[in-house]
Structure formats: structure tokens, C-alpha cells
Amino acid sequence: NPDALSVMYEALKKVEEDINWMLNNRKFLNPNVFDYIDKAIEKAEGKA
Numbered sequence: 053n054p055d056a057l058s059v060m061y062e063a064l065k066k067v068e069e070d071i072n073w074m075l076n077n078r079k080f081l082n083p084n085v086f087d088y089i090d091k092a093i094e095k096a097e098g099k100a
Contacts, residue, residue: 071086
């Protein structure tokens with residue numbers, strides 16, 4: 053379902069923005085979170 057994938061892709065991009073916001077505001081995040089998000093976005097882009 054291409055619609056579901058595009059919704060997922062938009063959601064992931066939003067998550068990425070939120071993570072950047074947290075970083076800029078000095079909140080603690082595990083760097084592994086970024087690898088996870090990057091992989092998810094790559095998957096979504098590959099199938100979109």
C-alpha cells in the first residue's frame with residue numbers, strides 16, 4: 053500500500069526533526085537511535 057508507506061515516511065521525517073530538536077536543546081539521546089531512524093528512513097525511501 054503506497055499510501056501507508058508515504059504516511060510512514062512522513063512520520064519518520066517528523067521523528068528525525070524531533071530528534072534534532074532534542075539534540076539542539078541538549079537532551080540526552082543514545083546515538084543508536086540515529087542509526088535506527090536512518091535505517092527506517094532508508095527502508096521507507098526504497099519502497100516509496
